[in-house]
Amino acid sequence: MANQLQFIWVSKSRDHWGKRIRENDAVEYFSRFLTPAGDLDLNGVLLDTFNQADWQQQVSYIPQAPYIFADTIGANLSFYHPNATSEQIQQAAKLAGLAPFIAALPKGLDTNIGAGGRGISGGQAQRIALGRTLLDAKRAVWLFDEPTAHLDIETELALKQTMTPLFEHHLVIMATHRLHWLSVMDLVLVMDHGHLVDVGTPQALAQHSQIFQTLVQTLGGGSDAKE
Known part of the structure; x- marks a missing residue:
């Protein structure tokens, strides 16, 4: 999919792409959580002509600081796919590198965590966000904003081996310094x-x-x- 994608940016403001923006702003422009002061053309179609709700149904977004709900780990993982089975959630957790962490918890996936990720580390929060994406892999567009910034390099490289084959048939846009x-x-x-x-x-x-x-x-x- 990535090999077939063409995009063109036409800036209408000196404060946007043609001048100065942060790399995570660019990711949010593609997500349509931000509206740029310019035209973003994807394969000949202006992005702002897409139905926003339909577009975002195709987008899975992992920000630097993913939002964690005051709920169970399982419910947080199944945010994009609330009808997922327990087996599907467990597989996504395994792919995201969460299996050892969850196995050490008495209640496993039924463990409650606090809003904003209270009770878990930044790396665990990022892996939960990654698990959300992997659980609902039918979403065609994956937007990653420093998705592994809170992970040590050994953990990140291990996850990369898992993630890379799953990039096939997805449009992956990543902002990263790694x-x-x-x-x-x-x-x-x-x-x-x-x-x-x-x-x-x-x-x-x-x-x-x-x-x-x-x-x-x-x-x-x-x-x-x-x-």
């Missing part, structure tokens, strides 16, 4: 201090974009982009 994700991306938008400064495949950027090369050297990682 450059090892470059190896599984078809197209990269390079932003520098709020400016969109380059666009291309990881391989092309590694060869021809000086600012991309500098970012890779500064942040580390992304070596697969050169292969």
Whole structure:
């Protein structure tokens, strides 16, 4: 799906894409939680002409700080798919790396957690959000805003092995500073201090974009982009 996608941004305001935005703003523009002062064209169709409710029914969104409801872990995992079976929820929890954590709890998936994630770590909250997405994989658009920012690198790399095959047949848009994700991306938008400064495949950027090369050297990682 990603290989068939084309998008064009036409800025109507000096305060948006053509000037300065945060990378997570760009993700929220695609989700339509924010409305940009410009036109975003997806495969020849303006995004703001899509029915917002229908579009968001196709979107699964993982922000840096996902919202956790005052409810059970199972209910939080099944937020997008309330009719999921216990077996489906358990499988999603396993794929999201939550199985050891849940197995150590006396009530397992029936354990109550507080609003905003009280009683769990930031990494556990992010894995619950990832489990939501994996449980309702029929949603075609996956938007990730630093989805693994609260995870240690070993846990993140293990989850990457699980997540990458599931990207097939989805449009995945990710804002991240973890450059090892470059190896599984078809197209990269390079932003520098709020400016969109380059666009291309990881391989092309590694060869021809000086600012991309500098970012890779500064942040580390992304070596697969050169292969």
